[in-house]
Amino acid sequence: MISPKKLIRMARKWQKLAVLSRKRISIPRTTEDMDAENSSKLSMVDKGHFVIYTEDQKRFVMPLAYLNNDILRKLFKMSEEEFGLSSNGPIILPCDSTLMEYVVMLIRRGIAKDLEKALLKSVDTSRCSLSSSFHQGDASHPSLICGY
Amino acid sequence: MLSELMNYLRACFRPRSNRYVHTGSDAGGRQDGLLWYKDSGQHFNGEFSMAVVQANNLLEDQSQIESGNLSLHESGPCGTFVGVYDGHGGPETSRFINDHLFQHLKRFTSEQQSMSADVIRKAFQATEEGFLSVVTRQWPMKPQIAAVGSCCLVGVVCGGFLYIANLGDSRAVLGRAVKATGEVLAIQLSSEHNACIESVRQELHSLHPDDSNIVVLKHNVWRVKGLIQVSRSIGDVYLKKAEFNREPLYVKFRLREPFTRPILSSEPSISVHQLQPHDQFVIFASDGLWEHLSNQEAVDLVKNHPRSGSARRLVKAALQEAAKKREMRYSDLKKIDRGVRRHFHDDITVIVVFLDSNLVSRASSVKCPNLSVRGGGINLPPNSLAPCATPTEAGNP
Numbered sequence: 001m002i003s004p005k006k007l008i009r010m011a012r013k014w015q016k017l018a019v020l021s022r023k024r025i026s027i028p029r030t031t032e033d034m035d036a037e038n039s040s041k042l043s044m045v046d047k048g049h050f051v052i053y054t055e056d057q058k059r060f061v062m063p064l065a066y067l068n069n070d071i072l073r074k075l076f077k078m079s080e081e082e083f084g085l086s087s088n089g090p091i092i093l094p095c096d097s098t099l100m101e102y103v104v105m106l107i108r109r110g111i112a113k114d115l116e117k118a119l120l121k122s123v124d125t126s127r128c129s130l131s132s133s134f135h136q137g138d139a140s141h142p143s144l145i146c147g148y
Numbered sequence: 149m150l151s152e153l154m155n156y157l158r159a160c161f162r163p164r165s166n167r168y169v170h171t172g173s174d175a176g177g178r179q180d181g182l183l184w185y186k187d188s189g190q191h192f193n194g195e196f197s198m199a200v201v202q203a204n205n206l207l208e209d210q211s212q213i214e215s216g217n218l219s220l221h222e223s224g225p226c227g228t229f230v231g232v233y234d235g236h237g238g239p240e241t242s243r244f245i246n247d248h249l250f251q252h253l254k255r256f257t258s259e260q261q262s263m264s265a266d267v268i269r270k271a272f273q274a275t276e277e278g279f280l281s282v283v284t285r286q287w288p289m290k291p292q293i294a295a296v297g298s299c300c301l302v303g304v305v306c307g308g309f310l311y312i313a314n315l316g317d318s319r320a321v322l323g324r325a326v327k328a329t330g331e332v333l334a335i336q337l338s339s340e341h342n343a344c345i346e347s348v349r350q351e352l353h354s355l356h357p358d359d360s361n362i363v364v365l366k367h368n369v370w371r372v373k374g375l376i377q378v379s380r381s382i383g384d385v386y387l388k389k390a391e392f393n394r395e396p397l398y399v400k401f402r403l404r405e406p407f408t409r410p411i412l413s414s415e416p417s418i419s420v421h422q423l424q425p426h427d428q429f430v431i432f433a434s435d436g437l438w439e440h441l442s443n444q445e446a447v448d449l450v451k452n453h454p455r456s457g458s459a460r461r462l463v464k465a466a467l468q469e470a471a472k473k474r475e476m477r478y479s480d481l482k483k484i485d486r487g488v489r490r491h492f493h494d495d496i497t498v499i500v501v502f503l504d505s506n507l508v509s510r511a512s513s514v515k516c517p518n519l520s521v522r523g524g525g526i527n528l529p530p531n532s533l534a535p536c537a538t539p540t541e542a543g544n545p
Contacts, residue, residue, distance in 0.1 A: 045477070047477060049480065084369050085490065088439075
């Protein structure tokens with residue numbers, strides 16, 4: 001089990017990330033797991049990979065196995081509620097590249113299950129429920145990572 | 149939170165009947181991963197080809213082809229019945245249509261002793277009423293059933309005529325040979341009821357003159373009341389009867405202001421066509437196909453290849469197009485599990501009905517063995533990885 005102290009620490013970290021991402025002017029990144037941006041030509045990705053875009057139009061190429069990750073699935077679900085299911089063009093997830101990079105890092109490290117759960121919960125209460133008004137009364141919960 | 153959990157569990161442990169095991173005289177199709185197909189079969193008026201690919205965690209598309217006697221009387225008339233039912237918010241409505249519409253049609257054909265647009269209209273109406281009574285019965289235990297609905301496309305070939313009836317955004321396209329050029333022309337036979345079409349929005353505004361928000365553009369998609377893309381359907385009773393637009397239905401489906409008139413209609417658009425010798429085939433498909441292929445592209449694909457496997461070829465072409473849009477490989481797209489797969493493409497159902505002019509022109513009183521095939525055969529236990537269908541999937545037909 002995860003201690004409440006640790007949870008709060010983690011939530012603070014997420015909040016900081018969210019604030020950071022709101023202020024951030026997009027900086028080109030190079031992470032080994034991701035394709036280099038290539039605006040002139042959108043090439044087909046390597047075998048065994050899929051592509052998503054973040055709201056700030058960064059392209060992420062990920063191995064198919066990531067589709068089993070609960071955080072990513074949550075983001076897909078949020079995308080459905082936020083934008084509906086579009087049949088045209090690429091998939092856009094409702095977060096920015098900073099958060100996505102963090103998520104990718106967590107997936108690559110193979111984060112502990114309870115941390116993942118806590119993270120999911122924080123995403124859930126702050127954003128998902130606000131957009132869908134699914135859980136009534138959740139709006140009173142402290143929003144951990146709103147607004148990105 | 150608790151109710152959400154209960155719904156989750158309910159969705160997981162919903163009793164599964166043998167609804168996928170068809171009981172007709174013809175053997176069912178084959179299953180290859182999430183793809184189901186029956187490459188070739190014989191119906192009263194020629195050959196047919198059928199294919200379904202699943203994307204949703206629970207297949208929301210349902211379909212059937214029924215050939216032979218179209219009435220309850222032995223004397224017929226005989227012919228071919230095709231149905232494509234694209235469900236939304238869950239599979240309940242499309243499954244219900246698959247189980248009841250054809251029976252209603254047979255009953256009304258018997259009563260009127262012939263096939264007609266009126267028979268089909270009555271069969272739609274009886275199916276709508278039947279589903280309403282299911283919702284009324286289940287409402288106290290399972291209120292989200294009020295937010296489940298389905299598009300409904302039906303084609304009947306009988307006595308040299310082709311009847312097309314449609315609710316929602318599935319589509320029937322005729323391939324007609326042009327002698328002079330050797331081309332096969334695509335002719336769309338069904339009218340669609342999707343708010344992305346301007347005439348549909350105009351119709352909604354004229355039916356609801358006092359409601360300026362009857363259609364809303366949300367994230368670049370037109371939706372009736374900001375909730376649903378289609379303006380006509382079977383089911384969706386929360387938008388038809390005000391008594392279901394209240395608690396305990398989820399807040400997201402509830403309208404702020406009460407309504408007196410139904411917001412969605414269940415009146416099908418019906419057209420009747422006298423078949424010509426150069427009418428070669430009709431493609432019936434859910435919008436999952438048409439969002440990736442144009443009418444003419446689909447007709448050309450059928451025309452330029454052997455009849456057997458036509459439907460599967462169309463599904464493959466649509467998936468290849470979907471993969472391209474998602475900037476990935478078709479071979480990888482096929483590996484994605486149902487549920488999460490829905491983010492890459494929709495459920496797709498295709499039935500290609502070939503019309504043999506010699507068979508089409510014979511009398512509908514000619515005897516012919518009955519055949520019944522239902523599309524989609526997957527009946528897996530819910531995947532532990534894929535989340536079970538929750539009401540959050542509703543509203544995205």
